[in-house]
Amino acid sequence: MNALKRGLGSSLVQAFLVVVGLVWLTPLAGLFLSSLRSAQDTADGGWWTSLKSPGQLSFDNYSALLGNTGMTQAFWNTVLISVPATVLVVVIAALAGYAFAWLDFPGRDAVFLLVVALLVVPVQIGLLPVAKLFGQLGLFGTIPGVVLFHVSYGLPFAIFLLRNYFAEMPKEMLEAARMDGGNEWRIFTRLVLPVGRPAIASLAIFQFLWVWNDMLVALLFADGSAQPLTVELQSQIRQFGSNIDVLAPGAFLSLVIPVAVFFAFQRHFVQGVMAGSVK
């Protein structure tokens, strides 16, 4: 009787979770199927009607997208923004994180507390002043400008994460390396970076995702020739219905890479997102 009850309970749980899973999958499936249909088909009926008439589905939208220079340019801009913004954050934060953890300089701990405090500063508050500053420096509207903004607002979390990870290293290890006459730069590149690899991987994935998916910063700081995929797509949202044959495949293309990163580096991805959520 008890076993029967438990069996029934567990099949109810299974059924419930299957339904939840389907609910979670449906929006994504809807986007994918919509991306394979013409704007006219989408205007005539929802994506589920294409399940009955699969003849509607084709990759025409995607080949049209590849021929759309605005869209391909935007895709490359996204890459040109995300990759440097990720590499720079990792390098600058690793240097600083090591210094905060193991080097001695006046005011070290106070400065680090300031960095911790900066963790939650909303991006919004920087938009206007940095736009003015970039205007004077000639960086406004350019890719380097967007990259610098992302790096700066990524740094507090990055330094926080790496400093705490590096601080866990055994002291003896570093002292041994110093005794061997290694200078700080050698210790940093040969010892600290390899030891910190898991934290660096999580950080890099988190930062890449953050920048790749950003729209707000690029909306302000990137002009026409520098704008990434998110901004290019949002500029077409006004005519949502008639542009759906560009919006749906564009959105799908923009999420394929982060989702692929997610599945390739599940563990680091989850750790990075969890750690980064303090932001």
Added chain:
Amino acid sequence: MTATLLKEAGGPPPVTQPDGRRRARRRGRIIAVAFVFPALLLLGALVVYPVLFSVGRSFFDASGTRFVGGANYSEMFHDPATIRAVRNTAIWVVVAPTLLTGLGLVLAVLVERVRWATAFKLLLFMPMAVSFLAAGIIFRLAYDEDPDKGVLNAAAVSVHDAFTGTSTYPTARPRNGQGLTEEADGSYRTTATASPGRTVDLGLVGVLPQDLPQNARPAHPAAQRTAAPDELRGVVYLDFTRGGGGRQGQVDRKESGLPAMTVQVAQDGRTIASTTTAPDGSFRFQDLGSGSYTLQLPASNFAPPYDGISWLGPALVTPAIIGAYLWIWTGFAMVLIGAGLAALPRDALEAARMDGANEWQIFQRITVPLLAPVLTVVFVTLVINVMKVFDLIYIIAPGPVQEDATVLATQMWLVSFGGGNNQGLGSALGVLLLLLVIPAMVFNVRRFRGSQR
């Protein structure tokens, strides 16, 4: 003497020792500063300076030339758009983290009981990789108001129609003076009464061709049948012959019956029976006592079709966008709570099970209290993130509804850059946003200092 010699030979000279150390220390400091310099330069120029600048700028007027003191801050609480933004932000901050924490907790507990837990967690976590922009496009599609296009309204309509039935003839009406009068509630009633043994034919016009069901048959044969002494029968028909030639008020040979029409019979204003018409439009009421009856066609026959919920209308746009936010963040809450769950002491749960506690009692009395610290962290984290939500609202809310959906982050954007062009008020909104996250800032600093002791 010897002692001095020995001393001098033994250790490094006492004068040079601190000097060398000092030099080494200075060198170390220079190296250290070189390591932190790039980070501090960027943080100082692009984060700390902007915060200070914004605070200062918030005390000046739109163009930045005149000092206005706290005027921007008091305007914030008088300007209806900003008040709406504050109110919507409050809704977001209360509703979204609460729902997410609850949903995450339930799913985290349940998913441990199935073998495919990992696959489920991966599926629910995946939307965290999707940009708000792409999620926005996904949900703009899903929330489309036309039930033929938006999946949520398609579902809403099919559920609704399964319970209440579809109304079939939204545009139908009787011809004037052909025996049917319209009641206040939109139903039609026979003007004259009828006694059992009679046939009553109810003619309607104005049925659109696409509203006429496929199975409709000509009403003429049924209209010829006679009624038994204790029954009332008749047809509901379309009093219109395609191609012309019919007579008004008569069931002509080619005229179609109207199937699936609800017909009621009433006596002294009380409805005593109800039926629906056959494919040829015929209906009959049997076993009626003698007396006079009226027939009526209730308003449900003529109601406009239910076409779903206006998800992105002014009333529901914020809950709808919160729904999209749940899709993105539930996996996060579930995984974080799941990690806390895995760290719970097994023996406490086992002991409770041995004592015969049921699963609900264990959940309520043991799991939730033990998880409280984790739930707090999840909740606080979500509050910080919800406060800054921007893209999702900017994308999902259609242009005209944007001002109904606005929150502080979008309002700050609109005021500063999106047409408002009031950088004084915009800066004040930015500062307000910063003030709201300061408790989180203090929380972080405290937690960090605590972990260092």
